[in-house]
Amino acid sequence: MPLLDTVVGSLDVHASLTALTSLTADASSTADPAGLLPARQQMALSLGWHIILACFGVAFPTIILAMHWRGVYREDADAMRLARRWSKVSAVLFAIGAVSGTVLSFEMGLLWPGLMGTFGDVLGLPFAFEGLAFFLEAIFIGLYLYGWDRMKPKVHLLMLVPMAITGVVGTFCVLAVNAWMNEPTGFDIVDGEVTNIQPWAAFFNDRVWLQFGHMWVATFMVAGFCIAAVYAVGMLKGRRDRHHRLGFIVPFVFASVAAISQPVVGHFLGAELAEIQPSKLAAMELATTSESPSPMTLGGYVNSDGEKVGAIEIPYLGSIIAMESLSEPVPSLDEFAEEDLPPVNLTHWSFQIMIGLGMLLMGLALIFWFARWRKWDLLDADRATSRWFLRIMAFSGIAAIAAMETGWITTEVGRQPWIVYGVMRTPEAAGDNSGLWWLYWITVVVYTLMTIGAIVVLRSMAKRWRRGDESLPSPYGPELETGSATDAAQEPAR
Amino acid sequence: MSLEVVVAAALFAGVLFYAVLGGADFGSGFYDLTAGGSRSGARIRRQVDHSIGPVWEANHVWLIYVLVVWWTAFPSAYEPVMRTLIVPLFLAVGGIVLRGSAFAFRKYAESLALARFFGVVFAVSSVITPFFLGAVAGAIASGRVPAEGRGDLWASWLNPTSVIGGLVAIGTCAFLAGVFLVADATRGPDADLAASLRRRVLAVGIGTGAIVLAGLIPLHDDAPTLWYGLTHRALPLVIASAVLGAATLVLLWVRRPGIARFTAVGAVAAVVSGWGMGQYPWFLVDEITITDAAGATATLEALLVAVGLAAALVGPSLGYLLHTAQKWSAEDAH
Numbered sequence: 001m002p003l004l005d006t007v008v009g010s011l012d013v014h015a016s017l018t019a020l021t022s023l024t025a026d027a028s029s030t031a032d033p034a035g036l037l038p039a040r041q042q043m044a045l046s047l048g049w050h051i052i053l054a055c056f057g058v059a060f061p062t063i064i065l066a067m068h069w070r071g072v073y074r075e076d077a078d079a080m081r082l083a084r085r086w087s088k089v090s091a092v093l094f095a096i097g098a099v100s101g102t103v104l105s106f107e108m109g110l111l112w113p114g115l116m117g118t119f120g121d122v123l124g125l126p127f128a129f130e131g132l133a134f135f136l137e138a139i140f141i142g143l144y145l146y147g148w149d150r151m152k153p154k155v156h157l158l159m160l161v162p163m164a165i166t167g168v169v170g171t172f173c174v175l176a177v178n179a180w181m182n183e184p185t186g187f188d189i190v191d192g193e194v195t196n197i198q199p200w201a202a203f204f205n206d207r208v209w210l211q212f213g214h215m216w217v218a219t220f221m222v223a224g225f226c227i228a229a230v231y232a233v234g235m236l237k238g239r240r241d242r243h244h245r246l247g248f249i250v251p252f253v254f255a256s257v258a259a260i261s262q263p264v265v266g267h268f269l270g271a272e273l274a275e276i277q278p279s280k281l282a283a284m285e286l287a288t289t290s291e292s293p294s295p296m297t298l299g300g301y302v303n304s305d306g307e308k309v310g311a312i313e314i315p316y317l318g319s320i321i322a323m324e325s326l327s328e329p330v331p332s333l334d335e336f337a338e339e340d341l342p343p344v345n346l347t348h349w350s351f352q353i354m355i356g357l358g359m360l361l362m363g364l365a366l367i368f369w370f371a372r373w374r375k376w377d378l379l380d381a382d383r384a385t386s387r388w389f390l391r392i393m394a395f396s397g398i399a400a401i402a403a404m405e406t407g408w409i410t411t412e413v414g415r416q417p418w419i420v421y422g423v424m425r426t427p428e429a430a431g432d433n434s435g436l437w438w439l440y441w442i443t444v445v446v447y448t449l450m451t452i453g454a455i456v457v458l459r460s461m462a463k464r465w466r467r468g469d470e471s472l473p474s475p476y477g478p479e480l481e482t483g484s485a486t487d488a489a490q491e492p493a494r
Numbered sequence: 495m496s497l498e499v500v501v502a503a504a505l506f507a508g509v510l511f512y513a514v515l516g517g518a519d520f521g522s523g524f525y526d527l528t529a530g531g532s533r534s535g536a537r538i539r540r541q542v543d544h545s546i547g548p549v550w551e552a553n554h555v556w557l558i559y560v561l562v563v564w565w566t567a568f569p570s571a572y573e574p575v576m577r578t579l580i581v582p583l584f585l586a587v588g589g590i591v592l593r594g595s596a597f598a599f600r601k602y603a604e605s606l607a608l609a610r611f612f613g614v615v616f617a618v619s620s621v622i623t624p625f626f627l628g629a630v631a632g633a634i635a636s637g638r639v640p641a642e643g644r645g646d647l648w649a650s651w652l653n654p655t656s657v658i659g660g661l662v663a664i665g666t667c668a669f670l671a672g673v674f675l676v677a678d679a680t681r682g683p684d685a686d687l688a689a690s691l692r693r694r695v696l697a698v699g700i701g702t703g704a705i706v707l708a709g710l711i712p713l714h715d716d717a718p719t720l721w722y723g724l725t726h727r728a729l730p731l732v733i734a735s736a737v738l739g740a741a742t743l744v745l746l747w748v749r750r751p752g753i754a755r756f757t758a759v760g761a762v763a764a765v766v767s768g769w770g771m772g773q774y775p776w777f778l779v780d781e782i783t784i785t786d787a788a789g790a791t792a793t794l795e796a797l798l799v800a801v802g803l804a805a806a807l808v809g810p811s812l813g814y815l816l817h818t819a820q821k822w823s824a825e826d827a828h
Contacts, residue, residue, distance in 0.1 A: 088602065091598060091601070091602075092598050092602060094551065095594055095595060095597065096594070098551050098554065099594035100591065101558075102554065102557065102587060102590055103587050103590075105561045105562065106561065106583060106584070108565070109565060109575075109576035110576050110580055110583060113573045113577050116569060116573060117569055117572065117573030118569070120566055120569025120572060120573075120789060121566055121569050121790045121793040122790075122793070124562065124565055124567070124569075124789075125566060125793065125796050127562045128562050128563065128797055128800040129800055131558045131562045132803060132804050132808065134558065135552065135555040135558075135559070135808045135812075136807060136811060138551040138555050139812055139814075140811070142547075142552055142819070143548070143814075143815055143818060145547075146547060146548040146819070146822060162811075197789070197792055197793055198792060199790070199793045199796040200796060431577060431580075433577075433580065435580075435647070439584050442588065446588065446592070450591070453595060453599050453612070454595075454599070457598075457599045457602050457603065460602070461604075463604075472602055474543065474609070475603055475604070475605060475606040475609040476536040476539050476543075476609060
């Protein structure tokens with residue numbers, strides 16, 4: 001039982017690790033509580049991991065719905081087979097998404113007791129509705145997954161509709177909490193006490209709509225490009241049947257619409273920053289001093305003396321894009337006290353990586369549809385140009401995930417040193433628990449194993465499908481004795 | 495009833511549903527673990543797969559419901575629990591992660607070796623996770639979670655009441671799951687499977703009953719507030735749990751597993767409600783009451799809207815899922 005050995009092993013390590021971390025904490029004796037850094041690491045790991053699966057939880061049901069709809073109403077056997085396979089993939093992804101989401105609901109309290117104890121009744125309501133949405137999603141995925149061949153096809157298909165809707169509602173609720181952290185509202189602070197709480201105002205804050213829009217579109221970019229990338233790889237490996245074309249094109253349509261609209265949503269989201277979080281905007285733009293008009297800064301970093309080094313500056317563009325003006329300066333870092341600034345270089349670089357990858361993905365979508373309009377078939381893997389397109393497409397899923405992750409790093413790191421912007425600093429929310437380090441390392445081990453497990457299982461599913469084992473019999477099942485003869489019969493012309 | 499108590503009741507309803515539905519889910523791991531070798535145990539494991547496959551994700555959302563309502567409605571009773579009981583809570587969530595992912599991985603595992611590996615992870619974590627949740631309940635019920643500061647990281651949940659809570663949780667989960675599995679298997683064609691499960695469940699039931707009754711004795715000294723509640727206000731529930739538990743054993747003995755499902759659910763619900771009733775009006779026993787722990791009134795009212803909506807939307811959907819899953823389970827068996 002290697003898994004248990006690893007866990008037990010890290011428990012032994014824990015004793016020495018705890019001693020070590022509490023020593024260093026004493027030695028440095030800074031104002032930060034001992035639980036701050038491990039809580040940050042843990043949150044970054046578990047949230048960064050879960051958010052990828054959350055994207056599939058939100059967007060995949062809609063994409064499967066499109067495919068399954070085609071299968072049912074156009075009697076398209078290829079579409080039907082793809083929908084059936086995707087539903088099995090989603091079963092695996094939803095399972096690990098559900099459990100890693102449960103982890104987060106524990107961590108809100110375990111890692112940030114100061115936040116939940118103080119503001120639990122301000123920011124709790126959207127979580128309650130998120131829980132409600134997820135409840136419905138979990139119910140209908142059970143019905144959908146087990147409903148194959150048991151429900152009437154047209155009724156079975158409809159099980160996806162509540163899943164698609166609750167995915168959207170859930171996204172809105174989670175983003176409502178994050179938007180509230182960026183622009184807190186719905187309460188007053190009198191003599192250090194939180195009073196006059198208006199939970200609905202906190203829920204439907206001004207910032208949520210654009211943040212929701214940005215993330216909702218991002219989920220379709222992540223899921224759409226990831227799925228399309230799988231079939232791009234298949235076509236590069238010489239599988240050029242209709243099954244692969246359809247498996248590519250349906251998610252790619254969703255990804256294209258998302259990738260092309262994302263810069264617009266992102267622009268409006270960013271345009272409010274000068275008002276709401278000027279220090280975040282200054283860090284994103286790497287604006288060290290106020291300039292009129294402000295340039296756009298590409299690359300570069302701020303050194304320990306606070307000087308900008310190695311950047312390419314494009315005149316005017318900073319003011320035009322961030323301020324929607326020809327002359328208005330972008331907020332600059334020197335307007336803020338040192339202790340009120342986020343980690344500048346990390347914020348700037350993650351922001352620019354997000355933009356760069358987003359542009360690349362939008363470009364891929366535009367190229368494909370332009371070529372299609374000109375009747376060039378970019379999915380014809382016999383042609384050199386098509387092969388190049390497919391090669392780039394093979395990495396589009398990873399690029400979409402990286403863009404989403406760097407976007408979250410930009411907004412989360414850029415909000416520092418605040419957990420509730422302008423109201424509560426992150427150290428105030430953390431607990432004084434150096435023992436969190438060993439919880440963190442256990443989490444690293446468990447999540448690594450879970451990632452490996454998911455990859456192993458998904459790859460073996462794909463391998464068996466290519467071999468013709470359509471129904472993926474359980475090793476414990478009676479199918480073990482009879483072999484896969486029935487499966488081969490079920491699937492002609494493969 | 496005051497607004498605070500209504501919301502606390504809504505929260506406790508979540509605890510009850512989790513104990514019954516999530517409990518039956520966890521408990522199936524016990525039979526999976528003790529099913530035997532991969533060939534001889536295949537039938538039981540297939541039955542477990544069929545019985546919990548469609549419902550396990552929904553069953554676990556009850557836990558999320560409980561946490562969310564708790565921190566939203568009673569933030570000042572949430573923070574202390576999270577500070578003091580971080581170790582058992584983290585172990586519980588770790589168990590939930592391992593069992594959930596391993597269950598999904600096993601279903602699509604290609605080789606028997608891989609399925610066996612994931613199966614062991616699923617079964618072991620299913621059996622031990624309820625212990626930590628029961629220990630958390632025991633810590634709260636025995637007054638070991640201080641409202642201010644932090645209680646002992648270890649002694650707060652490694653003490654007589656917590657250990658009893660943990661063992662009772664493991665036992666009731668296994669018992670409940672067993673009754674459901676027997677009922678499912680009895681509807682199927684495999685009489686051997688039903689008989690073998692029935693024997694196991696009778697043993698589990700007698701063991702659990704003994705733990706619950708013997709576990710009451712140390713509470714007198716270790717958790718006096720809870721003891722007082724259990725022997726006064728909650729006494730009818732304590733008696734009901736004993737009667738319903740005994741009735742379940744009798745019904746299993748006379749081969750009426752279909753009816754036994756109802757008495758088993760009643761017995762577990764009575765045990766859990768007995769704990770809640772026993773410590774009322776305390777939220778954290780001897781430290782903070784339900785009324786004192788409550789957050790802003792506007793939030794409690796808004797939360798009732800969410801709870802009402804949940805009852806209207808989740809109630810029928812969940813009922814449909816559970817009903818359909820039972821129907822499919824019966825169809826598969828034939």
